[in-house]
Amino acid sequence: GESVGLHLPTLSVQEGDNSIINCAYSNSASDYFIWYKQESGKGPQFIIDIRSNMDKRQGQRVTVLLNKTVKHLSLQIAATQPGDSAVYFCAEMAWSWGKLQFGAGTQVVVTP
Amino acid sequence: EPEVTQTPSHQVTQMGQEVILRCVPISNHLYFYWYRQILGQKVEFLVSFYNNEISEKSEIFDDQFSVERPDGSNFTLKIRSTKLEDSAMYFCACTSPTGEYEQYFGPGTRLTVT
Numbered sequence: 001g002e003s004v005g006l007h008l009p010t011l012s013v014q015e016g017d018n019s020i021i022n023c024a025y026s027n028s029a030s031d032y033f034i035w036y037k038q039e040s041g042k043g044p045q046f047i048i049d050i051r052s053n054m055d056k057r058q059g060q061r062v063t064v065l066l067n068k069t070v071k072h073l074s075l076q077i078a079a080t081q082p083g084d085s086a087v088y089f090c091a092e093m094a095w096s097w098g099k100l101q102f103g104a105g106t107q108v109v110v111t112p
Numbered sequence: 113e114p115e116v117t118q119t120p121s122h123q124v125t126q127m128g129q130e131v132i133l134r135c136v137p138i139s140n141h142l143y144f145y146w147y148r149q150i151l152g153q154k155v156e157f158l159v160s161f162y163n164n165e166i167s168e169k170s171e172i173f174d175d176q177f178s179v180e181r182p183d184g185s186n187f188t189l190k191i192r193s194t195k196l197e198d199s200a201m202y203f204c205a206c207t208s209p210t211g212e213y214e215q216y217f218g219p220g221t222r223l224t225v226t
Contacts, residue, residue, distance in 0.1 A: 044217045046216070104154045
C-alpha cells in the first residue's frame, strides 16, 4: 500500500553541526508535505511545510527540500542546538484539509 | 498564541468500559481530526470532521468509535467498549478553512486500558 517512511531511525548530531533528516513517500498524488517535531510527552509541533509545486522552502534555521522525481523529502536543520533533540516526523496530505499520513519518525539526538 | 487543549491528560480505564476524550480546538478553526500514537510508533489518522459530520475515517475507526461536536467549542472522541489495544496517546488536531493547511495538534491524552 501507499506509505510514508523514514530512512534513519536515529540521528546523532554534534551541537552546531547541520542535521539532515530524510523521508520517502510513495503516494504521487500527495500535494502537501509537513515536517513535525515531537518532544517527549507532547503533541506534534509544526516546523515547516511545502506544496508539491515547490522544490524548496526555507524557514528559520530549517529548510525543506522536495524531489518529486524520486518521491523524497528532506529536512535540514542549520546549527543544530540541544533544543532540537526530538523525534521528527514527515507527513503527507493528498488533498486540502485531508488526513495527514505520517512517517515512522527519526530520533535526533544533539550531543555537546 | 491560540492552542488546542485536551482533557484529561491521562485516562486509565478497565477493558470494556466507555471513555470520552475531550478536545477544545482553536476557536476559528473548522476542520477537526483525531489521531492516535501507540507507544514508540508513528502517528495514525483516525477520523476527520467538518460541518458536523465525518469527512473521512480510517480502518481503525470502527463501530466502537464515535466523534461529536456537542457545542461550539468541544470536540469529543468516544470509545464505547475499550480494548487493551486501544492503549495509546490520542491527539486532537484542527485547521483553519482558509490559508495554510497546517494542522495544529493538542498535547494529547494518554489512554491506558487495563
